Amino acid sequence: MSKGFLLIAQNNGSNDYVKQAVYCANRIKQFCPSASVSIITNSVRYLTDNFQQDIFEHVIDGINLPKIVNNRIMFDGALSNKTVQWNNVGRDLAYELTPYEETILLDTDYIFCNNLLEKCFNSVDDILMYKKSEYLGSTGTEEFDRCADTSIDFYWATIIYFKKTQKAKVFFNLVKHIRENWIYYNNLYQINSPNFRNDYAFSIAVHTMNSMSQGNYVGELPGKMYYIKDQDFLEKINDQILTFLVGKKDHLGEYTILTTQDLNVHVLNKSSLERHIE
Amino acid sequence: MNKGIVLLAQNNDTDNYVEQSIALAMSAKKFNDISFTLITNDKVPAKYTKYFDNIQPISWGDMAEDKAWKIENRWKVFHQSPYKETIVMDTDMLILKNIDYMWDFYSNYDLFFTTNPVTYRNEPIISDYYRKMFTENNLPNIYSALYYFKRTEFTHNFFSYLEMVIKHFDQFQQDLCPNKKQDKLSLDVAIAMTIKLMGIENQVTNKNNTVSKFVHMKSFIQNWKSSRAVWQNLVSSHFTNNLDLYIGNYKQTNIFHYTEKDFLKNANVIEQLETHNV
Numbered sequence: 001m002s003k004g005f006l007l008i009a010q011n012n013g014s015n016d017y018v019k020q021a022v023y024c025a026n027r028i029k030q031f032c033p034s035a036s037v038s039i040i041t042n043s044v045r046y047l048t049d050n051f052q053q054d055i056f057e058h059v060i061d062g063i064n065l066p067k068i069v070n071n072r073i074m075f076d077g078a079l080s081n082k083t084v085q086w087n088n089v090g091r092d093l094a095y096e097l098t099p100y101e102e103t104i105l106l107d108t109d110y111i112f113c114n115n116l117l118e119k120c121f122n123s124v125d126d127i128l129m130y131k132k133s134e135y136l137g138s139t140g141t142e143e144f145d146r147c148a149d150t151s152i153d154f155y156w157a158t159i160i161y162f163k164k165t166q167k168a169k170v171f172f173n174l175v176k177h178i179r180e181n182w183i184y185y186n187n188l189y190q191i192n193s194p195n196f197r198n199d200y201a202f203s204i205a206v207h208t209m210n211s212m213s214q215g216n217y218v219g220e221l222p223g224k225m226y227y228i229k230d231q232d233f234l235e236k237i238n239d240q241i242l243t244f245l246v247g248k249k250d251h252l253g254e255y256t257i258l259t260t261q262d263l264n265v266h267v268l269n270k271s272s273l274e275r276h277i278e
Numbered sequence: 279m280n281k282g283i284v285l286l287a288q289n290n291d292t293d294n295y296v297e298q299s300i301a302l303a304m305s306a307k308k309f310n311d312i313s314f315t316l317i318t319n320d321k322v323p324a325k326y327t328k329y330f331d332n333i334q335p336i337s338w339g340d341m342a343e344d345k346a347w348k349i350e351n352r353w354k355v356f357h358q359s360p361y362k363e364t365i366v367m368d369t370d371m372l373i374l375k376n377i378d379y380m381w382d383f384y385s386n387y388d389l390f391f392t393t394n395p396v397t398y399r400n401e402p403i404i405s406d407y408y409r410k411m412f413t414e415n416n417l418p419n420i421y422s423a424l425y426y427f428k429r430t431e432f433t434h435n436f437f438s439y440l441e442m443v444i445k446h447f448d449q450f451q452q453d454l455c456p457n458k459k460q461d462k463l464s465l466d467v468a469i470a471m472t473i474k475l476m477g478i479e480n481q482v483t484n485k486n487n488t489v490s491k492f493v494h495m496k497s498f499i500q501n502w503k504s505s506r507a508v509w510q511n512l513v514s515s516h517f518t519n520n521l522d523l524y525i526g527n528y529k530q531t532n533i534f535h536y537t538e539k540d541f542l543k544n545a546n547v548i549e550q551l552e553t554h555n556v
Contacts, residue, residue: 149503
């Protein structure tokens with residue numbers, strides 16, 4: 001049965017997701033040497049012209065993926081931000097587009113420092129996601145407990161393990177339906193997000209498939225989702241040792257240095273990430 | 279009679295507890311073949327008497343005649359229950375599941391009080407917002423909204439003590455609640471003091487219990503970060519065509535303690551149940 005990692009890179013003029021994907025793929029290969037990695041991108045030409053493409057087993061043209069561009073304020077540290085265009089639509093199509101029987105779909109801004117995720121392959125569950133998360137900085141992580149204060153549990157769409165099964169197919173189709181009717185679901189679940197967000201759509205799908213209650217339709221990925229915010233900085237990458245500057249609570253623009261070792265980290269400050277992967 | 283649910287309803291100037299009792303009995307009949315006894319001095323509309331196997335007046339006079347918050351008669355349920363095994367409930371509740379398994383659980387006890395209700399999201403209630411009396415006086419954290427008793431000497435003793443505590447509530451508070459006092463008679467506090475007085479907490483509660491529980495909808499204990507006094511202003515509520523109740527898009531499959539009396543009218547509960555020939 002084929003198994004592999006799948007990255008989606010849709011460049012938007014502000015961030016170079018292809019570059020991030022190439023870096024991410026190399027990190028996957030470093031810590032999971034036998035892993036297969038594939039990419040879906042709307043910038044195939046850019047990839048082939050500028051990067052070592054043989055890191056990818058399959059390069060899948062995503063030029064026909066839905067194009068709904070959201071505007072989003074993206075920070076680069078606490079004191080700098082800009083409004084960027086953000087095309088995050090189409091993640092629900094990963095089920096149809098993946099070349100694998102077992103897939104780990106993941107964001108390009110996820111820095112591999114261990115092989116923990118590889119252990120998901122051969123899971124008894126058809127779908128695995130992260131529900132537990134931990135912010136590496138000084139403030140709490142409660143912002144990602146729920147989609148909104150009175151709403152449902154939050155699941156991260158950053159990493160999704162799935163098998164090619166009827167159960168997963170139904171799940172991804174439901175996410176697609178939620179995306180296509182986002183205004184309705186956004187209001188129904190009191191999320192009040194101006195933009196479509198994959199985490200919310202997948203969370204609603206999980207809640208729905210759990211018969212509108214708590215449940216175990218989706219299993220949990222191993223460990224936790226560790227992350228830094230876009231108000232923080234990635235300071236240094238030294239193999240599996242990562243150094244961050246995380247914002248001090250109630251002291252805007254002041255940071256605390258933090259080091260992790262052997263820990264996979266989701267870096268929400270994409271600009272900061274790109275500066276380190278030149 | 280072997281088993282049944284007893285409700286004690288006394289209307290006051292603002293709230294119709296008989297109407298609540300009718301809704302409770304109707305909701306239960308959808309899932310259960312269960313006997314109900316209603317103890318009330320108020321009139322029950324003829325078309326709704328069919329939901330009760332017994333309707334009887336309050337014995338030994340109305341001790342709450344001049345009270346707006348009518349608690350003084352609640353100890354009488356033990357003496358008036360026609361059943362060998364009785365569940366007593368507050369009237370502002372709905373039964374949204376089959377509760378046969380709860381009887382099996384209760385059969386291990388002479389008397390059992392719930393100590394761990396849940397939120398509408400089926401999570402443990404963490405806050406003691408409404409329970410400072412219990413925390414500060416180290417009282418057993420029991421809820422009288424749902425409890426069970428068998429007709430035994432032990433329970434007879436308990437209700438005799440409870441009668442005494444209710445009749446002399448202020449005096450017992452002086453001794454048993456040195457750190458914080460309740461302005462008006464509270465059944466929860468009276469029962470908690472009785473349990474403490476008799477030293478029987480471990481006999482009548484079980485902190486690991488997951489069977490005898492209910493959804494407690496008081497607003498400030500829903501694990502929301504920002505709350506308001508009225509939960510109906512924060513989350514949606516609706517019945518589906520199958521009479522499934524959804525609160526904030528969570529399907530309610532438990533015993534539901536709505537606490538806000540106007541919920542019955544706002545959600546058209548009795549009309550919905552009647553429409554479906556319950």
